[in-house]
Amino acid sequence: MGTDFNQPLPLPGSYQPASPADSFDVCTGLQTPVDVVMIDIDLLLTWGATYKKLEPGEIIFREGTEGHFYHQVVSGSVHWLNVDDEGSEFLQEIIGPGESFGEFPLFDGQPYAATAVAGKESVVIRLSKHTFLQLLHDNPCIHMSFTRLLTERLRFKFLLLKELSCANPEHRIATLFDHFKKARKNICSKCNRVNITRQQIADMTGLRVETVIRSIRNLQEKGTVVITKGKVYC
Amino acid sequence: MGTDFNQPLPLPGSYQPASPADSFDVCTGLQTPVDVVMIDIDLLLTWGATYKKLEPGEIIFREGTEGHFYHQVVSGSVHWLNVDDEGSEFLQEIIGPGESFGEFPLFDGQPYAATAVAGKESVVIRLSKHTFLQLLHDNPCIHMSFTRLLTERLRFKFLLLKELSCANPEHRIATLFDHFKKARKNICSKCNRVNITRQQIADMTGLRVETVIRSIRNLQEKGTVVITKGKVYC
């Protein structure tokens, strides 16, 4: 399933060097409108970042391995998930364009806490640990916005943990939808369509597909959401 | 239950000003050995931080209210928890000496994600939002260690979420114990005694007391933990 990039250094030809000329012109077609850009792409490139186009399902790094890079999604999406021995998945987060992922190892030296997989055809840019930390050190404002991203994620985890532990399936799903609404992630910007499968909702809430399907139908009957042609609008 | 400190400014006489002379001498008796100090107390004091002695059960701030201060535990402990309408609690974290808490609002402007309550007789130091952000801006190294704390917390939340959603009660509890072992929090430093009640373990894992008690007994039968006089050693 895809190439394994858990090397201290990029494989030859995998991540493209950022020569001033070509830069991202090659993948303009993939670029989607981004409302929140973690770190400016051009800035990353001047600091020597490299990028790579990924096929759907391609693994970027695996849970438990050492991390030496800062990663940021340029276009497409990255699924950040845990897979246990029995094969059951927990989808921690779906990372959209402009967002970073897999930063923990850069700060605490521990291995990756989850596996990162390209959800669709995506472009990911990355920067070596040392360079990234230097960048943060030199740019307090960037560091501040990075801290903000971390706190927002932590806030969401707080909320989800609370719900996961106390609430019934419907509450869990509603909480997830609220998060989507706020983050405007995985939802068409024009409409309110939830753009992920019920299986993925199950993976993010710790429920089973059948339970998710049944709960969403209950939510519809209560008028909380609208279902058209199997798609959920909230 | 305690005084409410959710005011934009400290109540008169509540948080003590940090005059150079007395500073923390008044509460030396409360100070416990700290292995990890988020931000040096003296530095905080030079930046105009104020502190306060809290009785057990005293509320520091409430979930849903606005946050204008950076908080750090000097001595004792602070419980960071969610309480829902039906009164059921979820204990997000137990904050020990040297650790900060309730920082989300400082960065994203949203209300507190959880309520902070003094677990035992404690001393908490706090700094205004503006001053704290300035401090971070001026001290990249402190900002870096702060980021590290955030990532460590986020990592633990990742782990717990994964467990909460997938695993059985015994796994959940074992995960929590692992976290304690790593953080050496809420455990006697000399021995391995788990120093929190089963009710609190239940509050942190989303289980019921009875389930926790039964699960821990199962863990004992398997040799994973040792129980002496009702106390758990792991």
Added chain:
DNA sequence: GTCATTTTATGCGTGTGATCATAAATAAGA
């Protein structure tokens, strides 16, 4: 268009943790 694959949908028996009741053991205070 047809066919294959994925996603959504529904029924039904089972298992497990929640819930309630009750009691023993430990801790805390006078």
Added chain:
DNA sequence: TCTTATTTATGATCACACGCATAAAATGAC
């Protein structure tokens, strides 16, 4: 010491999500 409150312990019943089977609907490839 005795008394009270808190924590731990155990049994019995029940609700609810799980897990499996099966099928319909939607999506995608050709």
